[in-house]
Amino acid sequence: MADLTKEITKRRTFAIISHPDAGKTTLTEKFLLYGGAINTAGSVKGKANSKYAVSDWMEIEKERGISVTSSVLQFNYDDYCINILDTPGHQDFSEDTYRTLMAADSAVMVIDASKGVEAQTIKLFKVCVMRHIPIFTFINKMDLESRDPFELLDDIETVLGIRTCPINWPIGQGKGFKGVYDRDKKDVTMFKAVSVGGAKSAATTDYLVESEELKSEIGDILYDKLLEDIELLDGASDDFDQEKVDRGELSPVFFGSALTTFGVETFLQHFLKMTQSPLPRLSDEGVIEPTMDAFSGFVFKIQANMNKAHHDRIAFLRICSGKFDASKDVYHVQSGRKFKLSQPQQIMAQDRKVIEEAYAGDVIGVFDPGVFSIGDTITAPGKKFRYEGIPTFAPEHFCRLVQLDSMKRKQFNKGVTQLAQEGAIQIFQDYTLGLSEIIVGVVGVLQFDVLKYRLENEYGCDVRLEPLPYNYIRWVKDTSMDLNKLKRISDCKKVKDMNDNPLLLFANEWSIRLMLENNKDLELLEFRKN
Ligand code: G4P
Numbered sequence: 001m002a003d004l005t006k007e008i009t010k011r012r013t014f015a016i017i018s019h020p021d022a023g024k025t026t027l028t029e030k031f032l033l034y035g036g037a038i039n040t041a042g043s044v045k046g047k048a049n050s051k052y053a054v055s056d057w058m059e060i061e062k063e064r065g066i067s068v069t070s071s072v073l074q075f076n077y078d079d080y081c082i083n084i085l086d087t088p089g090h091q092d093f094s095e096d097t098y099r100t101l102m103a104a105d106s107a108v109m110v111i112d113a114s115k116g117v118e119a120q121t122i123k124l125f126k127v128c129v130m131r132h133i134p135i136f137t138f139i140n141k142m143d144l145e146s147r148d149p150f151e152l153l154d155d156i157e158t159v160l161g162i163r164t165c166p167i168n169w170p171i172g173q174g175k176g177f178k179g180v181y182d183r184d185k186k187d188v189t190m191f192k193a194v195s196v197g198g199a200k201s202a203a204t205t206d207y208l209v210e211s212e213e214l215k216s217e218i219g220d221i222l223y224d225k226l227l228e229d230i231e232l233l234d235g236a237s238d239d240f241d242q243e244k245v246d247r248g249e250l251s252p253v254f255f256g257s258a259l260t261t262f263g264v265e266t267f268l269q270h271f272l273k274m275t276q277s278p279l280p281r282l283s284d285e286g287v288i289e290p291t292m293d294a295f296s297g298f299v300f301k302i303q304a305n306m307n308k309a310h311h312d313r314i315a316f317l318r319i320c321s322g323k324f325d326a327s328k329d330v331y332h333v334q335s336g337r338k339f340k341l342s343q344p345q346q347i348m349a350q351d352r353k354v355i356e357e358a359y360a361g362d363v364i365g366v367f368d369p370g371v372f373s374i375g376d377t378i379t380a381p382g383k384k385f386r387y388e389g390i391p392t393f394a395p396e397h398f399c400r401l402v403q404l405d406s407m408k409r410k411q412f413n414k415g416v417t418q419l420a421q422e423g424a425i426q427i428f429q430d431y432t433l434g435l436s437e438i439i440v441g442v443v444g445v446l447q448f449d450v451l452k453y454r455l456e457n458e459y460g461c462d463v464r465l466e467p468l469p470y471n472y473i474r475w476v477k478d479t480s481m482d483l484n485k486l487k488r489i490s491d492c493k494k495v496k497d498m499n500d501n502p503l504l505l506f507a508n509e510w511s512i513r514l515m516l517e518n519n520k521d522l523e524l525l526e527f528r529k530n
Helices: 002-009 024-035 059-064 094-103 119-131 149-160 212-236 242-246 264-274 406-422 446-459 509-518
Strands: 011-018 072-077 080-085 106-112 135-140 163-166 168-171 179-182 187-190 206-208 250-255 281-283 286-288 296-304 313-321 323-325 330-332 337-339 345-347 352-354 357-359 363-367 377-379 397-403 426-430 434-442 463-468 472-476 492-497 502-506
Touching: 002 011, 002 357, 011 024, 011 094, 011 119, 024 072, 024 080, 024 106, 024 135, 024 264, 072 363, 080 094, 094 119, 094 296, 094 313, 106 119, 119 149, 135 149, 135 264, 149 163, 149 212, 149 250, 168 212, 168 250, 179 212, 187 212, 206 212, 242 250, 250 264, 296 406, 397 406, 397 446, 406 426, 406 446, 434 446, 434 492, 446 463, 472 509, 502 509
Parallel strands: 011 080, 011 106, 106 135, 135 250, 163 250
Antiparallel strands: 072 080, 168 179, 179 187, 187 206, 281 286, 296 313, 296 377, 313 363, 323 357, 330 337, 330 377, 345 352, 345 363, 397 434, 397 463, 426 434, 426 492, 472 502, 492 502
């Protein structure tokens, strides 16, 4: 028991979120270097040296050079065992990213110092807020021309609506970037670029802020500016408050440069101290503590056909309590079945290895015998509680899916159903015509290409996708409502999901408002808790 608590308290499970190109992959890679999980930079995302990224599982990813799926990386650093949930970097793959955030206990938000808060960060941030998890900010690329740091903080506070607390502060930027001031230790770490290619840590020198050496190193102008900034920060910015950080109300902010390895280890060390070990999770039988003896977890992602020859599916399981022991049976609450999880594996930096045990906080991949759906709970036999479901996030693009070869109806149905189960797409049917008109909804348009590609390559079905002019979906709260009785509909399509729940697709927000004005007893929901 003591061992269980020890194992769990040393774990940290977090997701890294950012807009594409802000430096998420580079930062992740530097973390792995510090943890000794990889030896050379460039192996996580190896465009430059032609090694594929760890998460490049699918052909389409290789073809397009983007990361479609999320991967999970585990490594040790100091006395910590760290699980990083990497999220798809491309703007178009947000639905999986959303779900990955449901498995994390905290999030690291990487922001490009020249750009500030960008679109994808806003979307992902909203999910973190919904979950009230701690959010840490790493402002990256300080070695390049960047925006004023006060302006960047202001951007985070106004656009995202979270208070910030800078832990360190940059001196100069771009070519004139000199280093960072540590607000707690009151000293300055000088910037020295270390290029990629194996060097683990940037060679740095520390000076106390009042030292003459510092003044002569950075020059009078930057020195005076630093003293002014410190005064302003001490007077105007929020003090560090661990409880506010825990509740996701205050984001500790760090400045650095992932590519040159500057500020990365400091960030990692602070982050590990400020963040928590696996958090308790809510179930229909109340809060489940991670240190509870019995094993439990939930499925947050399903990845099909990782091995094309076998049409296999891997379910990603976030362990929420106790210890997973591969030799013991588990209970799948949703199906009421008891079985052993086949070939449980941990996704390491460069490969996957079969594991015998894992603890609360860890994420494991298991072969799905075809029974798992996203959000399902798996427990030790004897426990029957269910974890809170994973919300269905609203798709933003819709197409009519037309099958070109009607002889292959069976494969087509199987393919569409499996892909929907995986959660890569959402499928709907016309409200009146039913299954003779299938509508597919996705969060990002690239998912349409993935759907077409996979139906053709894995299920042998040729399909045509006809774009529909809708971008908003709303669930009808009263599921027994007859949508044919709605009044004055414009720019709207009535559909049902596969469980016959009624939904409406709209072209714009204006038509949603009009619909609500004309139908006073109609209540619409933006996302549905499963
Ligand atoms: P992402 O995962 O968030 O999409 O970003 P990624 O780490 O791939 O970084 C995007 C680009 O920005 C990469 O260059 C990377 O080398 C660069 N970069 C990341 N951090 C820093 C930094 O601190 N300073 C500077 N100057 N550049 C940084 P690329 O040329 O697009 O890709 P690559 O060919 O180097 O992989």
